Amino acid sequence: MAVKKHELVADNRNQPDLAALAQYFQMMNDQPNYLPPPQELVKHCQDIVKCLSRTTGTVEQLWQMLQPVEQFLLRVVTTVHGDVRHEIFTAILDKFYSYISDPQSDACPATAAVLIVIDESDEESALSAARWLVQQRENGPAGAGLRAALSCLYRWLYEWHGTPALGNWLIAYIKALEENERFDVLIETSVDNVAKLFSSMANPAPLQQKAADAIFHVLASLRESTEAFDRISSHVGDVLVNLAADSGQWSRQLLQNLVDILTAMVDGILESLKGDAQDLFRDKYADVILCLERHMASRASSFLQLPPWRTRNVCLPAVNPHVPMRKVGLLNLGNTCYMNSVMQALLVARQFSTHVVLKMTAVPYWAKMSVLFAEMMHSISTKLNPSEFFSVVKPPFFTRDNQHDSSEFLGYLFELLQSYEHCSDRNFDYTRPPVLNGASRLRMIHPHVQQQSPHAGDDHAESSHSRRSVSPRPGSSAAGSSSSGHKRSSGEQETLVPPKKRFRMSDATFLRRDSFIDSMFGGVLLTRVECTVCHASSLSRDVFRDLQLAFPEKPEGWQHSVQSLLEYYCSKESLSGENKYECRDCGGLQDAERSVLIETTPKYLILVLKNFKFDSKLQVQTKLMHSMYHNHSVTLPTVRSQAVHSVYNLFAAVIHAGTTLDSGHYYTLAKDNDQWHKYNDDEVTFADEGQLNGLNRSSTPYILFYRRTDIEEGTAPSLEELPPKLQELVMAHNKHYVDTVRKIRLTRP
Structure with a gap:
């Protein structure tokens, strides 16, 4: 029995309705041997992204409706034919990125549910997709779209804990920006959001491992930023006390990483200051420094191997060779x-x-x-x-x-x-x-x-034995x-x-x-x-x-x-x-x-x-x-x-x-x-x-x-500065690479 077709829009304002969407895909999921034709599948997936971006509600309020939607998406990307699957995958991510990179958009965190189509265990697949989207939608030298997307992902990370893949995707997006050397975007947007990201660690229970890793990545990369340290300084005491009060292994792990990274921030900033400036810094943040000393840094956090974010005109030192590079x-x-x-x-x-x-x-x-x-x-x-x-x-x-x-x-x-x-x-x-x-x-x-x-x-x-030899200019009649x-x-x-x-x-x-x-x-x-x-x-x-x-x-x-x-x-x-x-x-x-x-x-x-x-x-x-x-x-x-x-x-x-x-x-x-x-x-x-x-x-x-x-x-x-034909060739090359990576992943046993 085929699923009866009906519009996924349920009100007079032409806004997608998540309840109707969930009901429709639940009916679809109840018939595992049936899927719509390919073009209809692509449209359904785009409708899902559109609907989720305009939804309102908390994780608890939306969870029951999100489950059949996620189940349908997962079923599509794991069962349909490879070529169609790639088209669907690309359509989902492209639509997803169009919302989060729009500076005027206020997309709902529930939109992150579509990231279920990315295999969490395959970091290279997520990174290749993020690279492609960053290059495709860089939005000029000002990088307004890049800033909007990063800011949106940060907001979702501390507001939404219902999508484990969100942290994985955020890390991939940050790495793509690092490889493109958009440190201006990373520093400015991350400093604006660092206080809320840091404060979210005070309640470790809903925090996913990848979300915590993303926050540690940001903090470690900002360890030379005095402004970032100032933004989080008022929250350090409460966050560390809350984590220390919980004897669970997860809280202990978070606590040690935070203490190591914050101690490195203090050491690095003090080292960059001279004379009276050092004394002023110690006086201003005396309580924070004392709190860190009580918790004893091990200085062994793996996140400190990441190179600090610096603007382009600052000379970079030799860094960990395992850090991704924009060199080919x-x-x-x-x-x-x-x-x-x-x-x-x-x-x-x-x-x-x-x-x-x-x-x-x-x-x-x-x-x-x-x-x-x-x-x-x-x-x-x-x-x-x-x-x-x-x-x-x-x-x-x-x-x-x-x-x-x-x-x-x-x-x-x-x-x-x-x-x-x-x-x-x-x-x-x-x-x-x-x-x-x-x-x-x-x-x-x-x-x-x-x-x-x-x-x-x-x-x-x-x-044969001259000490001088000069290469000729083309067109000369002699050796020159x-x-x-x-x-x-x-x-x-x-x-x-x-x-x-x-x-x-x-x-x-x-x-x-x-x-x-x-x-x-x-x-x-x-x-x-x-x-x-x-x-x-x-x-x-x-x-x-x-x-x-x-x-x-x-x-x-x-x-x-x-x-x-x-x-x-x-x-x-x-x-x-x-x-x-x-x-x-x-x-x-x-x-x-x-x-x-x-x-x-x-x-x-x-x-x-x-x-x-x-x-x-x-x-x-x-x-x-x-x-x-x-x-x-x-x-x-x-x-x-x-x-x-x-x-x-x-x-x-x-x-x-x-x-x-x-x-x-x-x-x-x-x-x-x-x-x-x-x-x-x-x-x-x-x-x-x-x-x-x-x-x-x-x-x-x-x-x-x-x-x-x-x-x-x-x-x-930049890619946008290249002639249009050359831009198209580069983007086609990158899309081919993304498709190849996906095909390899999909053919794995």
């Missing part, structure tokens, strides 16, 4: 770490990556990068598959599933991007080989150079390097590679003002050669996007540094013997001296340390593992006019781990918002500034990324 790793698709490591470094070059996602979404190859960067910025998952991007940007002379040189990939990527900077992406055919400028075509004709050169990424070097004939670098052997010819660069090959690549990474070298006989000199200019630094001959045990390698790179060299200079003034070959200075400094300075050498006898690439100090700040030797723009700070480093080029592994250390992270393919962990100089002997920094000190870096653009 990249899957290794078969020895693709050489590409993964480079992309992680380019992402934290914020002026570059921000321009890519905001301005280059309709440009060939750049558009593919904009999608990858946008997902790395706003994915709710912790790892991404970069196959779509890598399939079109991987150098055609790189073989599949083999390890390659990350420096070589970076140089090719820049050439590819610049070649298409001013093209349109509309109907672009990525199945056709890219058309690159002259320097790139030369490299593609001779893919074997990587195996023969003394440095894996140095096929554009002018000589100084002439050959220098003394050999440390440990390098004579190779079978003939010196490359010297070409003069035309004016067209200098930094292009219309090139974004050049504006970010391009610089100009000024090379001066002086005849030692007549002292006549000549000047030449070369464009670079990286400087490749060789190691000079030094005694055993000598410690090199990045700064010393830069100075060696620009120091005077003697041109004599077979490398004499043809002086036009003298009319013949003469001994000469050559020196280099930076005439135009790039915004981002890329340094490649020539850690590899080619042994012609063994016909293999070997690795130099010198003692090395990697400066976090360096000064470029520049012409006088560039002196004020010569200081750079390190923000990323690609590390090569291993003893040979072909069998090693690349990963990245990078700093973003004053916090260092280690990006090891799809695994991202916290790191610290000193880690770069504490690596084992076989893990050598290879590509160093420095930022000029006058360059101001902003934060990554």
Whole structure:
């Protein structure tokens, strides 16, 4: 017998009636073999959310009517077909969030009953759903919707004890805000509600475990807030006395956590104050401090491992690596770490990556990068598959599933991007080989150079034993390097590679003002050669996007540094013997001296340390593992006019781990918002500034990324700031991730 259809609205004001709703779904529950069609199910579930949001009453008054509604929802999400289930689940949460995120809404706490559709034992499922909703409905920089939703959930937590899943959902929502770094929303809204949250613990009987955990999470995260402590100070005595009067295990557990967290608040605030301010604080809160001393803090609460909430402009210390992060790793698709490591470094070059996602979404190859960067910025998952991007940007002379040189990939990527900077992406055919400028075509004709050169990424070097090597700008007809004939670098052997010819660069090959690549990474070298006989000199200019630094001959045990390698790179060299200079003034070959200075400094300075050498006898690439100090700040030797723009700070480093080029592994250390992270393919962990100089002997920094000190870096653009098409792609990616997580959960035995 089918359930008779009737309207779920029972009064003339068009307001849903919970009693009628409960009666209808009780009839439905009495027939376990019957469910309405899918679209009708979706509408029923949305009607439930709408009805509950407009209901009034306490838990006791509404409980009997809520039971059949919860039973129906639980039956739907556990029995219907997977695809329909996902649609229903999404419709429920979307409708639910539309009410709590509306600043004008006063949704009834009974609305929380719909959270029964979330499996309490599956924290990842709740977190992924919260991430999706936060990103979908961020409501602009002001975050009015985020504040409204968090405030609503707080209000329900201390008013409503009939939904165990409420605490679990609140924790997931807080974590989603933390991952999005919305600490302004968290601090402001939590301080406004902290007194009522704290006071609710005075009556532990109705308090659920997850609700208590949510309150502890908020208190511990606000432990550096003097305002939050002031808001709860008048309630501390009553709450602790009430908990201490109850000898039950639950009350004892709550009491100890509260004492530990409050004691940490007092200690932290006192530590931040100086002199008379400390005395004033102790006098003002003497009763609270005395009360805490009576209960003796164990200082062992696990909630104190949470990092305190701070606004973005405050430097965060190293924190517990298990705390969720808004950092995304990249899957290794078969020895693709050489590409993964480079992309992680380019992402934290914020002026570059921000321009890519905001301005280059309709440009060939750049558009593919904009999608990858946008997902790395706003994915709710912790790892991404970069196959779509890598399939079109991987150098055609790189073989599949083999390890390659990350420096070589970076140089090719820049050439590819610049070649298409001013093209349109509309109907672009990525199945056709890219058309690159002259320097790139030369490299593609001779893919074997990587195996023969003394440095894996140095096929554009002018000589196998030069101490200087400058990568060419795409479009140049030459290597863009100084002439050959220098003394050999440390440990390098004579190779079978003939010196490359010297070409003069035309004016067209200098930094292009219309090139974004050049504006970010391009610089100009000024090379001066002086005849030692007549002292006549000549000047030449070369464009670079990286400087490749060789190691000079030094005694055993000598410690090199990045700064010393830069100075060696620009120091005077003697041109004599077979490398004499043809002086036009003298009319013949003469001994000469050559020196280099930076005439135009790039915004981002890329340094490649020539850690590899080619042994012609063994016909293999070997690795130099010198003692090395990697400066976090360096000064470029520049012409006088560039002196004020010569200081750079390190923000990323690609590390090569291993003893040979072909069998090693690349990963990245990078700093973003004053916090260092280690990006090891799809695994991202916290790191610290000193880690770069504490690596084992076989893990050598290879590509160093420095930022000029006058360059101001902003934060990554929010999802709402991205172009609409890119927003849609990111949201579709996140929804797919949520659906995948649910499907995995639903297929578990």
